[in-house]
Amino acid sequence: MASRLGLRRLEIAAKSILHPTAVRWQPSPCIRCQRRWQSISQKIGSDRVHFPGAVNSQFTTQLAFTRPADLPGMPTYRILDQEGRIVDQAHAPPDIETKELLRMYRDMVFVSIMDIIMFDAQRQGRVSFYMVSAGEEGIAVGSASALSPNDPIFAQYRETGIFQYRGFTPADFMAQLFATKDDPGRGRNMPVHYGSAKLRIHTISSPLATQIPQASGAGYAVKMQNLRNPTDEQRVVACYFGEGAASEGDFHAALNIAATRACPVVFICRNNGFAISTPTLEQYRGDGIASRGVGYGIDTIRVDGNDILAVREVTRQARELALQDNGRPVLIEAMSYRVSHHSTSDDSFAYRAKVEVEDWKRRDNPITRLRKYLQGKGLWDDEREAALRSDARKEILEAYRKAEREKHPPLRAMMEDVYEEMTEEQVGQLEKMRGLVERYEGEYDVSRYEEGIAGLRLKEVKR
Amino acid sequence: MLRPIVRWSPRALCSSRARTYASHAPKARLNIPTDYSSTPLLHHSAKSALANKELPYEARNGTTSRINLFQAINAALSHALRSDHRVLLFGEDVAFGGVFRCSMNLATEFQDRVFNTPLTEQGIVGFAIGAAMEGMRPIAEIQFADYVFPAFDQIVNEAAKCRYRAGSNGGSMSCGGLVIRMPSGAVGHGALYHSQSPESLFTHIPGMRVVVPRSPSQAKGLLLGAIACNDPVIFMEPKSLYRAAVEHVPAEPYTLPLGTAEVLKEGKDVTIVSYGTPLYTCQSALAAAERDFKCSVELVDLRTVYPWDRQAVMASVNKTGRCIIVHESMLNAGVGAEVAATVQEGCFLRLEAPVQRVAGWSTHPGLAYEKFNIPDVVRVYDSIRKALNY
Numbered sequence: 018m019a020s021r022l023g024l025r026r027l028e029i030a031a032k033s034i035l036h037p038t039a040v041r042w043q044p045s046p047c048i049r050c051q052r053r054w055q056s057i058s059q060k061i062g063s064d065r066v067h068f069p070g071a072v073n074s075q076f077t078t079q080l081a082f083t084r085p086a087d088l089p090g091m092p093t094y095r096i097l098d099q100e101g102r103i104v105d106q107a108h109a110p111p112d113i114e115t116k117e118l119l120r121m122y123r124d125m126v127f128v129s130i131m132d133i134i135m136f137d138a139q140r141q142g143r144v145s146f147y148m149v150s151a152g153e154e155g156i157a158v159g160s161a162s163a164l165s166p167n168d169p170i171f172a173q174y175r176e177t178g179i180f181q182y183r184g185f186t187p188a189d190f191m192a193q194l195f196a197t198k199d200d201p202g203r204g205r206n207m208p209v210h211y212g213s214a215k216l217r218i219h220t221i222s223s224p225l226a227t228q229i230p231q232a233s234g235a236g237y238a239v240k241m242q243n244l245r246n247p248t249d250e251q252r253v254v255a256c257y258f259g260e261g262a263a264s265e266g267d268f269h270a271a272l273n274i275a276a277t278r279a280c281p282v283v284f285i286c287r288n289n290g291f292a293i294s295t296p297t298l299e300q301y302r303g304d305g306i307a308s309r310g311v312g313y314g315i316d317t318i319r320v321d322g323n324d325i326l327a328v329r330e331v332t333r334q335a336r337e338l339a340l341q342d343n344g345r346p347v348l349i350e351a352m353s354y355r356v357s358h359h360s361t362s363d364d365s366f367a368y369r370a371k372v373e374v375e376d377w378k379r380r381d382n383p384i385t386r387l388r389k390y391l392q393g394k395g396l397w398d399d400e401r402e403a404a405l406r407s408d409a410r411k412e413i414l415e416a417y418r419k420a421e422r423e424k425h426p427p428l429r430a431m432m433e434d435v436y437e438e439m440t441e442e443q444v445g446q447l448e449k450m451r452g453l454v455e456r457y458e459g460e461y462d463v464s465r466y467e468e469g470i471a472g473l474r475l476k477e478v479k480r
Numbered sequence: 481m482l483r484p485i486v487r488w489s490p491r492a493l494c495s496s497r498a499r500t501y502a503s504h505a506p507k508a509r510l511n512i513p514t515d516y517s518s519t520p521l522l523h524h525s526a527k528s529a530l531a532n533k534e535l536p537y538e539a540r541n542g543t544t545s546r547i548n549l550f551q552a553i554n555a556a557l558s559h560a561l562r563s564d565h566r567v568l569l570f571g572e573d574v575a576f577g578g579v580f581r582c583s584m585n586l587a588t589e590f591q592d593r594v595f596n597t598p599l600t601e602q603g604i605v606g607f608a609i610g611a612a613m614e615g616m617r618p619i620a621e622i623q624f625a626d627y628v629f630p631a632f633d634q635i636v637n638e639a640a641k642c643r644y645r646a647g648s649n650g651g652s653m654s655c656g657g658l659v660i661r662m663p664s665g666a667v668g669h670g671a672l673y674h675s676q677s678p679e680s681l682f683t684h685i686p687g688m689r690v691v692v693p694r695s696p697s698q699a700k701g702l703l704l705g706a707i708a709c710n711d712p713v714i715f716m717e718p719k720s721l722y723r724a725a726v727e728h729v730p731a732e733p734y735t736l737p738l739g740t741a742e743v744l745k746e747g748k749d750v751t752i753v754s755y756g757t758p759l760y761t762c763q764s765a766l767a768a769a770e771r772d773f774k775c776s777v778e779l780v781d782l783r784t785v786y787p788w789d790r791q792a793v794m795a796s797v798n799k800t801g802r803c804i805i806v807h808e809s810m811l812n813a814g815v816g817a818e819v820a821a822t823v824q825e826g827c828f829l830r831l832e833a834p835v836q837r838v839a840g841w842s843t844h845p846g847l848a849y850e851k852f853n854i855p856d857v858v859r860v861y862d863s864i865r866k867a868l869n870y
Binding site: 169171200201202203205206210212213214219220222224227228229230231232233234235236237238239241242244245254266267269270271273274277278430434435436437440441442 | 565568592593595597598600602603604605606607608609610611612613614615616618630633634637638641642643644645646647648649650651652653654656686687689710711739787790791
């Protein structure tokens with residue numbers, strides 16, 4: 018967007034005082050562009066182009082456009098088939114401890130049960146909004162299980178499984194969903210916009226794709242920290258987004274910067290076929306999101322998102338790759354199907370056939386696939402399944418009922434944290450609000466907020 | 481090393497101006513270009529530069545160097561990078577020194593922390609927010625304020641709301657430490673996309689601090705203050721002052737407070753509130769007005785346009801009873817509107833004339849019309865006259 022034209026005119030004087038080292042080549046341990054400058058000159062008789070913009074392109078006399086249709090689609094990696102059997106018997110199945118396998122299974126089931134309960138709760142008007150992640154539990158839980166607990170995560174909103182895997186309790190979920198005094202977001206965000214400093218997951222925000230360039234920047238920060246502390250655990254950043262969000266300019270910016278600055282970021286795209294009502298055919302015409310990664314110079318893989326073992330293995334290796342050479346980005350496109358409505362504000366049967374959805378639900382989803390795998394190994398049975406489901410349900414409902422009775426944070430939370438300290442203007446406005454509530458008694462219900470009307474007073478200790 | 485300073489005589493200034501479309505009318509008495517070598521708004525001696533009571537003890541007892549605005553920015557950036565390993569500096573063409581030379585020689589000293597980004601404003605700001613969220617103190621450069629709009633979403637919806645939405649996680653997961661620098665304002669021939677002053681768009685965003693310095697010494701202190709600040713800061717550098725404004729700047733590092741105004745000249749009849757480049761116009765206008773109308777004008781530099789120093793401005797207007805707000809960006813919903821409304825509310829009984837706003841007209845900065853668009857000495861002078869005669 019920046020104009021390159023104006024510079025010349027405005028800064029003629031500046032050009033004349035170019036610092037000598039900027040134009041004269043000299044050995045430089047770092048700056049990549051300077052290394053490039055020295056190497057670029059067209060050699061006579063060479064069969065390759067040495068334009069600065071494409072340094073390794075061969076000349077051709079064949080006028081042939083590269084047609085996407087002629088290229089094969091990028092393959093989708095899987096370990097398990099739909100029946101939960103290892104597809105490639107020649108390769109040993111990934112070595113995962115039983116405890117870990119069961120944890121992944123439990124977390125997926127837990128999220129799916131909470132989704133059903135909270136979806137209904139929204140339908141009854143108990144919470145204002147909800148988004149389920151049905152069909153995509155495997156992507157969230159599988160990838161989270163392959164990351165280090167210290168890897169910062171940026172999520173979109175359909176990754177509840179990450180929070181579950183990292184240690185969110187039913188009470189943590191409910192505090193956010195009901196905007197109670199225990200919600201770290203202090204009742205400010207819509208439901209499902211979770212965040213946790215302790216679990217190193219950045220707070221979810223509604224604007225799509227904004228988190229992707231942020232993840233690149235966080236990746237660079239982590240890279241600097243890795244370099245400064247080589248004996249500490251080397252970390253990467255993980256960033257989740259849907260295939261619809263990948264159409265935003267921020268996706269482009271993010272992958273390009275991550276590649277040019279060599280940031281250790283694992284980008285994980287959940288391609289579930291729909292962005293609200295928009296099918297992928299109206300979202301893009303290329304080979305999904307994965308094909309774009311290559312264009313940015315990023316190592317890329319496509320994986321079956323319904324196969325949690327494949328997602329885990331791919332993420333594990335992506336993480337290792339991301340740490341090579343002091344850091345580089347990796348793109349994972351995890352294929353799935355959005356079984357549910359987009360959100361509680363959406364009726365997806367307005368734009369897709371019910372039978373199609375039922376088909377996916379029945380035939381292939383990450384939970385049943387892992388269950389079949391576990392049963393095949395004798396690690397799971399109907400009895401354990403029933404116990405798990407009833408325990409999870411009980412736990413969730415208990416937290417639900419408790420949160421429902423909790424109050425919202427004190428009303429001053431409306432103004433706090435806009436800046437590190439409240440401004441003089443804000444203090445005055447909070448006073449005005451309190452005056453109104455006092456003078457128009459009965460017009461405002463402050464009983465649902467901690468401290469009631471006193472919550473509109475500045476806390477003495479705050480100063 | 482920094483470029484040796486070229487001392488500009490007023491004559492040389494005029495001829496250089498003539499070359500850049502901005503000559504003044506031959507018979508002009510008021511509308512003559514600012515003589516930066518004599519304006520009282522700049523420190524022409526070390527003594528005056530070190531007398532500033534806001535300076536810390538070490539700076540006041542140190543030395544000064546006579547530098548221009550881009551050199552002052554460079555000095556601040558250099559100090560920030562040297563004193564804190566979390567500081568990063570990046571943007572388009574930053575590594576070779578920047579198109580305005582603000583990052584001269586920094587990439588060679590701080591290889592991994594001063595670098596070029598691809599040409600993407602939303603990417604630059606998004607990247608900066610993420611780095612800040614993970615504990616760095618990034619300084620992102622947008623090449624011209626005119627090109628900040630692709631990053632508007634990242635600024636409004638992300639940077640500004642980061643701490644608020646994180647709530648009790650905000651201590652470690654806000655993007656405090658983030659500074660977005662951008663050259664702004666008219667430059668004589670910048671036309672539509674190298675002239676804009678979009679500060680008022682950012683003053684409508686709770687969570688952002690918006691700072692506009694007027695001089696090299698102020699730029700150094702405010703920039704270091706912005707980098708130290710735990711709230712995200714938009715730092716707008718008046719690009720016409722990069723080379724023009726030369727003054728003695730304390731050599732030691734120092735910060736100036738964000739959110740407080742500075743009374744540049746005391747007076748008792750009219751208060752003029754402004755910030756950045758137009759302060760020089762205001763100074764010329766008030767000097768002429770004081771001579772011609774035998775009045776006394778108070779000049780207040782906002783320094784931070786949001787959250788701004790409401791109390792200082794209201795105190796001044798309650799003393800003088802008259803208020804004029806001057807800024808380059810257009811009148812409609814500009815910073816002046818907010819100041820005027822606040823003054824009207826806080827100084828109603830003391831006002832003896834309507835609050836006036838002298839600002840760019842409600843149009844775009846067309847190339848050939850700049851002299852007629854941005855507030856000049858005549859317009860400020862005339863508004864002082866009107867205020868006194870009301």
